[in-house]
Amino acid sequence: MAFKFRTGRSNRYIWSLTFILVNYAAFMNGDHNQVLYYICMLIPVFPPVGWIMFSGLNFLLYNDHMIFARWNYIYLPTLAPYVHGVIFAFLLRCLEMRYGEAVPGFDPIFRIQQRGRVPQQNKELPAEEPPEVQAERDRVRSAVTSLQQDQDLVIVNGLRKEYEVRTATSIFKKKKKLAVRNLSFGVKKGEVLGLLGPNGAGKSTTLKMISGGVAVTAGEVLLRGGDGAHLCPGALGWCPQQDPLWPHLTVLQHLEALAAIRGMGEEDAAHAISCIGRALDLLKHFKTQVRSLSAGEARKLSFAVSILGEPAVMLWDEPSVSVDPKGQRCMWKVIQASLRSRERAAVLCTQSLEEAAAMCDRVAVLVSGRLRYIGSIEDLKSKFGTSYHLQLKMAEVGQSDSVHTEILKLFPHAARQERTSSLLTYKIPVADALPLSRSFSKLEAAKRNFKLEEYSLSLNTLHQVFVELTRDAEEHDLEVASNGAVEQRRLHP
Ligand SMILES: Nc1ncnc2c1ncn2[C@@H]1O[C@H](COP(=O)(O)OP(=O)(O)OP(=O)(O)O)[C@@H](O)[C@H]1O
Known part of the structure; x- marks a missing residue:
């Protein structure tokens, strides 16, 4: 039901209620119609409901012999849920694969974790590359081998991502889809690196790999804090493409929760939250639940969450999408203010060239998972x-x-x-x-x-x-x- 009626939530409940009523009616008639009874056994709710009703009403009326004679009312409903368990787990898995939703590997109940794979070194030889891309690759390689990474807070070295996708004809057949090929770049202290490229170029995948949300197939990502210490992905400021918000919490509750997670003291948190609220014009929505926010307001909140607590490295995946021009300008001011401290760095993935020109010190242009340019916008214009x-x-x-x-x-x-x-x-x-x-x-x-x-x-x-x-x-x-x-x-x- 949830797969078919994913947008209209209330529909699911109406259908579920209808389902239960049909079960009840079927049970009442099942006594007279054996075929209907066996068909209804396939419905998950039917056997337990039937079993409860039968045991409650009739157990007292039958002696042992009669109970055994009516085995199909006792043993069948007792066994049916186990058979259903196997059939529906299989069906659920098939549906999840077909509709692209979470598979049991990430399921919060089953908690079956995918086996951790140790990422390998990228063995693919870089294709012929523009000189500036080659120079960046050499710079990254020497920074990694000499362990002198003082300049860069983020180092991406030979990153590769292959997704496994099911073919349209069969849910069991898989083919590999190469989203990112052999990516190398560094983000220097105090720098905003813009990630540009057409749809499907691999920008979001790159950010997800840096954030640790998606496992890398090969290559490595090194993160450092401003003080030079190793940075764990949890300490990143991360604004993904889909707003990572809870619909029933208010704007203020989000900010307070994130401030607590980042370990901020009460006073610092209150001060930072009011500053961010004012800068992004969110103060008037502090008491509003996220589900009542407009798309642009929710986007601003996701961005606010990513900068709260002054993380050393911030990753923004199209943060200003759906935000009005005035809101975009506010966001840009906040970006400039957060990078005032030269001990922080950010990667900004954007489709807006105006935003890239206004915000980014350098831009990296990705096409089909490969870097086609890296450098300043001015050089890009003068070169091409x-x-x-x-x-x-x-x-x-x-x-x-x-x-x-x-x-x-x-x-x-x-x-x-x-x-x-x-x-x-x-x-x-x-x-x-x-x-x-x-x-x-x-x-x-x-x-x-x-x-x-x-x-x-x-x-x-x-x-x-x-x-x-x-x-x-x-x-x-x-x-x-x-x-x-x-x-x-x-x-x-
Ligand atoms: N979970 C996934 N499974 C299979 N393929 C995927 C998955 N996520 C992304 N891809 C594929 O990887 C490629 C890169 O996707 P990605 O989302 O990184 O692109 P993008 O540059 O961020 O695009 P956009 O600008 O539209 O956000 C695309 O071809 C996409 O279809």
């Missing part, structure tokens, strides 16, 4: 943003081939990036586009000759740089479609 972006909107459908030939005549090194029936997009190297006055007069002439609706020529924005950088390897290799709606070509900085 030194070209012009030309967009042409055609008035008539079907003239794209002739316009394309003309553009290649005007800008011989132009690389076509996108083509739809009415839109053409090019990347043009600076050398081809300068002087701009000449480029604009050429484009004006093309506009007249081909009756273009409009065109624009601009420097690559950070957004375009990011789109280009994160274009998947498979996309790069898309064949030039002769009549396809979209066409993309590999571009080089």
Whole structure:
């Protein structure tokens, strides 16, 4: 029931009540209808209810011989729950695998723990990497081997994560899914490292492995406090993608509980809670239960919980999603304030380039589980943003081939990036586009000759740089479609 009616909670109770009433009715009629009686034996509640009713009402009426003659009323209901136990444990496991919910390995009742695996060294040889990614890998390797990690509070060395996923055809067949390949980076003291990348790039998986929530397949994560001591994952400030909140506790109860867990004194906790509440505009919600908060308010609370008690390392997985622009600015101020002490470090996973540009000292761009860039935003722009972006909107459908030939005549090194029936997009190297006055007069002439609706020529924005950088390897290799709606070509900085 819970699997089918996961959103409407009240439905489950209505269905359960209906289930019990049907059982009761079936039991009352089962005495007269043997087939119905045996079918009802398959229903979990039926045998115990029947047994209780039978024993309560009828035991006194029958002698030993008669009880034995009515064995199906005694022995069958007694044995049935054991058989049900086996059948339904199997069924539950199948459903959990099918719907992706918690399996008994993490079940709070059965407490069957997965066998701990000792993570291995990552044996995969790094693929050809950009120089800055290679330099970071070398820096991390030398920091680990020389045991001089004074600079970095977080060290991720050759991290790899494989998930086992069931195939669609069978719940027993498993295949491996590589979420993170061979990741190496360090987060320095006083630094906010931004983790950027398209959906499914492996950002959350990386943060989960750093936090200890997900076991690593290979590689290692080293964490240190500002004082140089080894840091246990419990001492991290962690704001995961899904709000880790209790629906029936109020905002204040959350903050007080977390302050107590972090071992803060009463006065310190009260002071810190009121400061955070004020900074994130949460004071007015202190008495509100989490289930009554809006998505953005709950997100702010998750973020507040992650910074309470001044943890040395903070991990934030898209903390400002659903938060309004004013709330985002408040969050950014809090991030800046928390990193004022140079003894702390943070990893901020975000989809917002504006947020990354405002908050991060360096950014790491992940694509398909691999690091494609690590460094400052300024370097990223100067490395990949030194070209012009030309967009042409055609008035008539079907003239794209002739316009394309003309553009290649005007800008011989132009690389076509996108083509739809009415839109053409090019990347043009600076050398081809300068002087701009000449480029604009050429484009004006093309506009007249081909009756273009409009065109624009601009420097690559950070957004375009990011789109280009994160274009998947498979996309790069898309064949030039002769009549396809979209066409993309590999571009080089
Ligand atoms: N528990 C899981 N079991 C199987 N595959 C998983 C699991 N969690 C993540 N994945 C897969 O691993 C890959 C990386 O997922 P991850 O959540 O780390 O991506 P992400 O970069 O955080 O994406 P997003 O920006 O959408 O949050 C995805 O292809 C995802 O389908």
